[in-house]
Amino acid sequence: MADNNSVNNVFLQRPNDRMIIVQILVIIFLCINMLLILTFIKKESFHTSARYILFSVTLLSDSLLLFVSDILVILTYFQFTIPVWLCIILTIFVVMYTFVTPVTLTAMTLERYVAICMPLRHGQLCSTRSTMYCILIIHVLSSAPCIIILSMFFAFASLKFYKQSMICSVEAFTLYRWQDHVRSAVFQFYFLIMGITIAYSYVQIMKVAKAASGDKKKLTHKGLKTVILHAFQLLLCLIQLWCPFIETAVLQIDFRLFINVRYSNYIMFSIAPRCLSPLIYGLRDENFFLLFYCKKRKPLYI
Template sequence: MNSTSRPDGFRDAFIKNFIAVFLCVTINTINGSFIYIYFRSEVFKKDPRYVLYIHLVINDIIMLTSSVLLQVITYLAVGGINVALCCTILVVMVTTNKNSPVNLACMAVERYIAVCRPLHHHQLCTVGRTYCLIGLIWGASFIDAFADIIIIFVTRPLSFFSVSMMCFSNAIYSVRQHKDKTTVVQVVLVSMVFLTLVITYLKVLFAARKASGDDQVSARKARNTILLHGVQLLICMLSYASPILTMHLIQTFPTNFRNIIFPCFILTNVLPRLLSPLIYGVRDQKFSHQLRLLFSCRSSGPGEGERLKPTAGERVRPMKGKRERHRQ
């Protein structure tokens, strides 16, 4: 496909972009409800687990928005877009794409410390340290994304940034150094995150077997949570498998490549941005409770929905006490 050809007709392009934008707005609205719930309650802000979770939600919103924006721009710009603008959007996409699995690994470690090192949890897992950890995650992911720009500076002339072309990562980052760097980073990242999830899961599993009573219930919940992180990791890995899957399908069905790229984009980049946060948020009792209050148009009051007014039974007891003291 050259840089001057429109990939689809007007009707097909409109339908595909409408579907992508509609899903983007819908998913961001749902995820935005979690953000709204988080910021309206001080209870969530004081828990490192929820700080990491809401960071995952915000990160996925940024990634989804940039991905759909890039697709719409690609369809609107018939002759391609400026390479400098394309690289800027790709840096945001690559950075947020790397953030998700690392954030999941950090959430698993937090659950491990809460169960296996409960006496040190309040010292190690503070909100301040969590924000510092999020900053380190963004810094490491940005360095990896910016390394692609540096490779372009080294291997291509500066005039390359003023060229207009179709904005695909395989087209912009096409030299061998990009492919080698991407392969190494993805293998190291996936291996580290996978080992972190496996080790923390096994540690919590052994702790659950040794615990008793309430501790056993807490350990079992933490074990299920880490297992859920593993499922979320597989969902995140779909975006890594997207280029390979798309290439394989195009080679198998070369005449239908226009109908292959878009479904792969939706399945591997758009829908996972909804499933990953939604599975965790709905499963969590605090968030699910607040969601029910939010969508039922009821006010939950401060904190986690504590009752602002005493019930009828609670009002009767002090009155009854006053009457008894008066009779005495």
């Protein structure tokens, strides 16, 4: 693992342009997310649709993750130390909501699978009540990796550690290298299961698409495109888990190259995946545009 002091100094290198770029990107996408969330709240018909409810969950989780992670970046930039207990709270939010979006994407894929492959049962399986239970299950599943990481930390950290102040990062709670391996194993197990689920849904929808005709064929192909976009976003989230290993290898070669790789990874695999939901779904769905352009069109999203 890379030296923590070196990692924490990444954003101190060429601070002005890099911090400005990060803050501009975060502000832009937070504004877009908030606009779409307000649109969801304003449109009552969205409140009874499973796909829109789950979409709003991704918007909220992405916004919260962007906001909290940006706070950590700013704290690192100014080299502010905070109490360990506060860092634990921030870490809980970061780790849990790192998983909420990909797990929700998997649930959205299953909703499309039910809508296309099991249309007669869609109303029952994807009712508003079932969707609320699904959101609860999503958060329970997403909290499990956080519980595992912090349990390993609590088991081996000394009492003196809790009384200290520190520059907050998730890596600070990894006291031994084997803990890092356990964390990586848990993360990759989750994404393996989600990847298999999305691949299975894609194959089943593909079978229906080949047998369909007319309007149903068009709708099915749009469903396939949505599943592919889910898989692409999930892939970006998975690459984020590999970044620490890549950065550690690069650090052994050249520290300046490590700084550039670390910065690029943060933009491409931390910020970018959390900003794809509004671009993929919000801009593809004309139901959202109806509120802005006041034109009646058939929804493109499926």
